[in-house]
Amino acid sequence: MKILVLNGSPKREKSDTMHITRAFLDGMKDEAPQEVHIVNIIDKHIEFCTGCFICKRNGGECIHNDDMSALLSEVLESDLLLMSYPLYAYGMPAPLKVFIDRTMPLSSMAMKKQGDRYVHVGQADFSHLRYMMICGCGFPNSKHNFEPVVTQFKLMFPSNHTIITVPESPMFNAPEAAEVTVPRLALVRQAGKQYAGTGAIDNDLLAEICSPMISEDMYAAICNGEIK
Template sequence: MKILVLNGSPKREKSDTMHITRAFLDGMKEAAPQEVHIVNIIDKHIEYCTGCFICKRNGGECIHNDDMRELLGEVLESDLLLFSYPLYCYGMPAPMKAFADRTMPLSSMTMKKQGDRYVHIGQADFSHLKYMMICGCGFPNSKQNFEPAVMQFKLMFPNDHTIITVPESPMFNAPEAAEVTMPRLELVKQAGKQYAETGKIDDDLLTEICSPMIPEDVYASICNGEIKV
């Protein structure tokens, strides 16, 4: 499988969330060889979308001549598009949002009704693509935190999507937390292997991965400096 990983964290490889993503990819590689390309979005020249819609009328040609042309080409050549990013203000970090906005050339101005909503008809064939979102946050749990990002991802990619959201993710960059983070990464690795083999992740396994690693109040106390580690 050809996998394009879009790392939306400004921390690049030091991203808390990338610990989760790397474990997932390791699991996939256990099941079968994978062709993985990781792109740090922060390092790419991506201009902001101006909303001119020229790309939707002229066969996908954007007014900006930047790195998005190459990235969109790689998107269409991939089998799995994996968005890996930390939760910023309940959504994507700004550089990744700029990337998402600039995917407009993939669709045309023409619309069609799909269920209860209208969508733009594609200018390119990306029916073969699968989509994954791996997102971590620094809150003690997932309640009323990930919902906006999850809904946005589902609306962007209504088909063939898989979503992993993990609270307490800064612990993955804390060596002293290895006692709880390493078992969690092993579960993520198991999920990656399962996904590579079946195209899905067992619901119970996904629920366990997305649950807090330590009691919520203990994590909050550590973050607040009330408990020294």
């Protein structure tokens, strides 16, 4: 499988969330060989979308001459688009949002009804693509944190999507937390192997991965310096 990983964290390879993503990719490789390309979005030259819609009227050519054209070509050549990023203000980090905004050339101005909503008609064939979101956050719980970004991802990619959200993710960058993070990453690796084999992750396994690693109160106390 050809996998394009878009790392949306400004921390690049030091991203808390990338620990989760790397474990997932290792699990996929356990099942079968994978062709993986990781792109740190922060290092790419991507101009802001101006909303001129020229790309939607001229077959997909943008007015900007930057790295986005090559990235879109790679997206269309991939089998799995995996977006890995930390939760910023209940959404994705700004550099990744700029990338998403600049995917406008993939669709035209024409609209069609799909289910109970309207979508733009594509100018490119990306029906083969599968989509994955791996998102971590620094809060100790998932409720009232991930809902906006999960809704956004599902609306952007209404089919063939898989979503992993992990609270307490800064613990993955803390060696002293290995007692709980190592077993959790083992579960993520198991999920990657499962996904590579079946295209899905067992609901019970996914729920365990997305749950807090330690009690919410203890995590908050550690973050607040109350527990050394």
